[in-house]
Amino acid sequence: xxxxxxxxxxxxxxxxxxxxxxxxxxxxxxxxxxxxxxxxxxxxxxxxxxxxxxxxxxxxxxxxxxxxxxxxxxxxxxxxxxxxxxxxxxxxxxxxxxxxxxxxxxxxxxxxxxxxxxxxxxxxxxxxxxxxxxxxxxxxxxxxxxxxxxxxxxxxxxxxxxxxxxxxxxxxxxxxxxxxxxxxxxxxxxxxxxxxxxxxxxxxxxxxxxxxxxxxxxxxx
Amino acid sequence: xxxxxxxxxxxxxxxxxxxxxxxxxxxxxxxxxxxxxxxxxxxxxxxxxxxxxxxxxxxxxxxxxxxxxxxxxxxxxxxxxxxxxxxxxxxxxxxxxxxxxxxxxxxxxxxxxxxxxxxxxxxxxxxxxxxxxxxxxxxxxxxxxxxxxxxxxxxxxxxxxxxxxxxxxxxxxxxxxxxxxxxxxxxxxxxxxxxxxxxxxxxxxxxxxxxxxxxxxxxxx
DNA sequence: TGATCCATGTCAGCGATCTGTCAGCTTTGC
DNA sequence: GCAAAGCTGACAGATCGCTGACATGGATCA
Numbered sequence: 001x002x003x004x005x006x007x008x009x010x011x012x013x014x015x016x017x018x019x020x021x022x023x024x025x026x027x028x029x030x031x032x033x034x035x036x037x038x039x040x041x042x043x044x045x046x047x048x049x050x051x052x053x054x055x056x057x058x059x060x061x062x063x064x065x066x067x068x069x070x071x072x073x074x075x076x077x078x079x080x081x082x083x084x085x086x087x088x089x090x091x092x093x094x095x096x097x098x099x100x101x102x103x104x105x106x107x108x109x110x111x112x113x114x115x116x117x118x119x120x121x122x123x124x125x126x127x128x129x130x131x132x133x134x135x136x137x138x139x140x141x142x143x144x145x146x147x148x149x150x151x152x153x154x155x156x157x158x159x160x161x162x163x164x165x166x167x168x169x170x171x172x173x174x175x176x177x178x179x180x181x182x183x184x185x186x187x188x189x190x191x192x193x194x195x196x197x198x199x200x201x202x203x204x205x206x207x208x209x210x211x212x213x214x215x216x217x218x219x220x221x
Numbered sequence: 222x223x224x225x226x227x228x229x230x231x232x233x234x235x236x237x238x239x240x241x242x243x244x245x246x247x248x249x250x251x252x253x254x255x256x257x258x259x260x261x262x263x264x265x266x267x268x269x270x271x272x273x274x275x276x277x278x279x280x281x282x283x284x285x286x287x288x289x290x291x292x293x294x295x296x297x298x299x300x301x302x303x304x305x306x307x308x309x310x311x312x313x314x315x316x317x318x319x320x321x322x323x324x325x326x327x328x329x330x331x332x333x334x335x336x337x338x339x340x341x342x343x344x345x346x347x348x349x350x351x352x353x354x355x356x357x358x359x360x361x362x363x364x365x366x367x368x369x370x371x372x373x374x375x376x377x378x379x380x381x382x383x384x385x386x387x388x389x390x391x392x393x394x395x396x397x398x399x400x401x402x403x404x405x406x407x408x409x410x411x412x413x414x415x416x417x418x419x420x421x422x423x424x425x426x427x428x429x430x431x432x433x434x435x436x437x438x439x440x441x442x
Numbered sequence: 443t444g445a446t447c448c449a450t451g452t453c454a455g456c457g458a459t460c461t462g463t464c465a466g467c468t469t470t471g472c
Numbered sequence: 473g474c475a476a477a478g479c480t481g482a483c484a485g486a487t488c489g490c491t492g493a494c495a496t497g498g499a500t501c502a
Contacts, residue, residue: 097290106259107259110259110262110263111262111290113263114262114263114290114291114292137387137388137389138387138388138389138436139389139430139433151431151432151459151460151461152431152432152433152460153460153461154460155433186462186463186464188462188463188464188478188479189461189462189463191477191478191479191480192461192462192463192479192480193461193462194478194479195478195479195480195481196460196461198479199480208477208478208479210469210470210471210476210477210478211470211471211476211477372448372449372450373449374449374450375449406451406452407451407452407453408489409451409452409453409489409490410450410451410452412488412489412490412491413450413451413452413490413491414450414451415489415490416489416490416491416492417449417450419490429488429489429490431458431459431460431488431489432459432460432487432488
């Protein structure tokens with residue numbers, strides 16, 4: 001889980017980084033609105049903590065630009081205590097939750113957890129792609145209705161590809177999501193898992209795009 | 222099954238804890254609204270018993286905040302006798318049931334059972350899964366119609382899995398719901414209970430999904 | 443009070459499975 | 473045709489989960 005913290009007060013930023021870091025999240029920080037907008041638009045975060053009062057471009061504008069660009073990353077907005085109008089505006093602009101300042105760090109952590117949990121519980125738990133079907137609830141995979149037994153790693157790999165079906169996913173991206181990027185893995189490890197997965201699912205289930213990565217066909221939609 | 226009791230009168234709280242505890246639930250208590258909100262938002266309970274008159278933050282506000290945050294935990298609200306308006310407000314705020322004070326403990330227990338049963342999508346207190354049948358009211362389990370005697374812990378483990386049949390339940394989740402999260406147990410404790418349970422129910426009654434957790438097959442629905 | 447029983451946690455050892463690595467092979471793109 | 477990218481099967485260490493034996497501690501009953 002990767003989180004971007006947008007906060008211009010360095011003391012508060014450091015506090016937040018410490019708290020979220022201790023809770024096991026990978027945290028990055030930026031201190032002004034322009035940089036925030038750029039990072040949020042180009043990088044892939046699971047959640048963004050966004051202060052509204054920022055240099056260069058205010059938080060609400062940043063949020064609106066993200067949403068206008070179709071970025072649906074979860075956003076937790078930090079508002080000044082009692083600034084009711086700001087809060088309403090924030091929600092209109094597409095914030096997923098807000099937290100009035102000042103706040104206790106525990107409270108922030110609770111909100112972050114709740115948001116991530118909530119977002120994970122959305123939609124159906126079944127993803128279909130061609131002959132493949134993946135049920136996240138039962139953690140079960142079938143091919144043409146026939147159950148297939150996968151190891152945990154194989155399952156996670158397939159789940160990630162199917163969550164992003166129709167898109168080519170690069171090896172670095174896969175490695176990061178399977179292992180967390182602390183790496184120390186031969187590139188070959190991924191290929192080995194792929195091989196085992198294909199043997200179970202059929203060779204044509206996952207396509208290789210030489211030089212780019214892997215993809216599961218769109219199939220049913 | 223893990224229940225949070227939010228009640229500021231220590232005598233009543235103790236009574237409720239005793240009653241629910243005797244019925245086999247894992248019970249935790251808090252005495253004020255802020256703590257209640259925090260716990261309900263961060264921890265994962267199967268049901269929350271919520272008194273409305275609380276220090277620091279009143280029950281209704283707590284409930285509204287949970288719902289606003291997307292927490293769908295079952296909530297049983299305790300209202301003052303005849304406070305009809307409160308009752309309506311409670312239901313508006315997202316309570317699943319209410320109980321006017323004062324009440325007899327049996328009545329509370331019945332409501333709690335009914336709510337939990339209902340949430341499992343069942344009309345009766347009996348859950349079926351394949352050859353297994355679990356009667357929550359009598360705390361009785363049969364396999365192919367033959368009664369099986371279970372220890373309290375074994376029963377709670379099976380009950381939780383059957384309430385969530387068809388889903389893979391992870392060891393941490395099971396530990397949390399069996400023990401409440403306070404004390405540290407060796408991971409092995411759970412495995413030991415599983416082994417004893419399987420010996421009584423038959424090896425295939427509960428499936429292990431290596432690396433993920435345990436599951437009871439969907440079976441009859 | 444003491445003896446006994448039962449429930450449950452802990453431990454150690456065992457299989458089985460998983461998964462990273464390697465070496466050699468095949469395919470692809472130029 | 474060549475080099476790089478990707479695939480594959482074999483292997484071995486690591487990990488996971490299961491089991492039986494034992495220890496503990498609380499409840500029950502004499």
